[in-house]
Amino acid sequence: MIRTDDPLLSYGLNETIQTALDSCIEPGLEPARVISAARERYQVQTRQGAAFMEVPGKFYFSAADGRDLPTVGDWTCVRRIDEQTTLLHSILPRFSLIHRKTAGKRSDYQLLAANVNKAFILSGLDQDIHHSRVLRYMALAAEGGCAPVLLFSKKDQLSPEVLAQRQEQCQRLAEEVPFLLYSAEDSEDLAMILSWITPGETICFLGPSGVGKSTLINRLVGQEMLATGEVRDKDAKGRHTTTFRQLVLLPNGGMVIDNPGLRELGFIDLAAGLEETFADLYELAQQCRFRDCTHQQEPGCALRQAVETKQIAAERFKSFVKLSLEQRQARIDPLVLELKRKQKEKILGRAIKRYNENREK
Numbered sequence: 226m227i228r229t230d231d232p233l234l235s236y237g238l239n240e241t242i243q244t245a246l247d248s249c250i251e252p253g254l255e256p257a258r259v260i261s262a263a264r265e266r267y268q269v270q271t272r273q274g275a276a277f278m279e280v281p282g283k284f285y286f287s288a289a290d291g292r293d294l295p296t297v298g299d300w301t302c303v304r305r306i307d308e309q310t311t312l313l314h315s316i317l318p319r320f321s322l323i324h325r326k327t328a329g330k331r332s333d334y335q336l337l338a339a340n341v342n343k344a345f346i347l348s349g350l351d352q353d354i355h356h357s358r359v360l361r362y363m364a365l366a367a368e369g370g371c372a373p374v375l376l377f378s379k380k381d382q383l384s385p386e387v388l389a390q391r392q393e394q395c396q397r398l399a400e401e402v403p404f405l406l407y408s409a410e411d412s413e414d415l416a417m418i419l420s421w422i423t424p425g426e427t428i429c430f431l432g433p434s435g436v437g438k439s440t441l442i443n444r445l446v447g448q449e450m451l452a453t454g455e456v457r458d459k460d461a462k463g464r465h466t467t468t469f470r471q472l473v474l475l476p477n478g479g480m481v482i483d484n485p486g487l488r489e490l491g492f493i494d495l496a497a498g499l500e501e502t503f504a505d506l507y508e509l510a511q512q513c514r515f516r517d518c519t520h521q522q523e524p525g526c527a528l529r530q531a532v533e534t535k536q537i538a539a540e541r542f543k544s545f546v547k548l549s550l551e552q553r554q555a556r557i558d559p560l561v562l563e564l565k566r567k568q569k570e571k572i573l574g575r576a577i578k579r580y581n582e583n584r585e586k
């Protein structure tokens with residue numbers, strides 16, 4: 226049973242989570258939600274306020290993969306060390322987990338956020354919209370088990386005519402998914418975005434660097450909580466201002482998680498998410514003459530036929546082909562494999578170091 230004065234209520238505690246907590250709380254343990262993660266440095270919210278959370282080495286060396294480690298949004302049981310410090314005891318099962326798979330022989334996972342209800346996927350209208358990039362983020366959300374919302378920032382930088390065109394383009398991209406072209410300075414837009422955040426819900430902000438994730442969170446909070454950065458004039462690229470994941474409370478009772486802009490979304494194996502986003506195309510592809518049809522040159526391609534008869538949108542088809550090709554290549558291209566191995570080594574390096582330190586003790 227939840228107590229109506231539980232301070233964790235404002236951090237999203239509800240009956241379901243309480244039930245899960247009840248089954249793993251033991252004497253000496255207390256519940257906590259992870260509110261920030263900067264590499265291996267975690268902060269949690271407890272009933273007594275915010276504290277650091279240390280992760281015992283055994284979590285690193287007994288982890289089957291990255292998903293066994295904590296991330297922002299996680300509900301945990303922790304042991305109190307002192308006023309400012311706690312020790313992770315266990316991570317509760319997650320109802321959603323936004324993560325990316327770093328493919329390879331033994332795949333591993335980078336965690337972006339846990340226990341998230343919706344993913345707000347941001348793009349900047351100061352740049353062309355990368356259709357396939359947005360779809361990739363949608364797939365990431367779908368695979369993680371949460372609903373996407375598409376937000377296109379910086380509409381104030383467009384003329385009314387261009388804005389109308391982009392509106393149509395975004396509509397085609399979003400299809401059934403809620404979307405909005407907005408300006409961080411427009412109070413009606415902000416009210417609309419707020420209306421998509423129900424009290425008690427946790428929203429994860431995703432998108433490349435410089436699109437305005439932290440800016441929007443600041444506007445929703447009503448104060449400058451998070452650092453924001455100018456984009457480079459030359460190419461409108463962001464500067465990776467946000468460097469760690471952080472959960473922030475909104476005045477309306479919602480919670481938002483700010484993320485650093487992802488650098489290499491191309492490296493993920495999104496099989497499950499792709500299949501969900503493009504379910505209809507996968508279905509249709511069964512009618513291609515060749516089972517391993519790449520939908521490019523082959524005769525009897527059901528997908529190209531469907532594009533010709535306008536049964537499916539050309540842009541969507543192009544993204545599908547691009548993403549599935551990337552996926553194929555990622556499996557076989559030795560150069561990509563090598564890159565991935567290096568990337569993984571970097572991620573695992575720290576864990577291995579920790580493991581060795583622990584063994585020496």
Ligand SMILES: Nc1nc2c(ncn2[C@@H]2O[C@H](COP(=O)(O)OP(=O)(O)OP(=O)(O)O)[C@@H](O)[C@H]2O)c(=O)[nH]1
Binds near residue numbers: 407408441
């Ligand atoms: N004109 C205009 N500028 C905006 C808008 N939203 C954000 N910006 C600007 O875009 C720049 C980047 O914003 P940030 O909020 O730092 O972007 P971010 O997505 O958090 O970037 P990272 O933290 O690097 O991932 C800042 O200069 C903001 O002022 C908008 O709606 N209109």
Ligand SMILES: [Mg+2]
Binds near residue numbers: 438452453467483485
């Ligand atoms: Mg930021």
Ligand SMILES: [Zn+2]
Binds near residue numbers: 510518
């Ligand atoms: Zn085909």
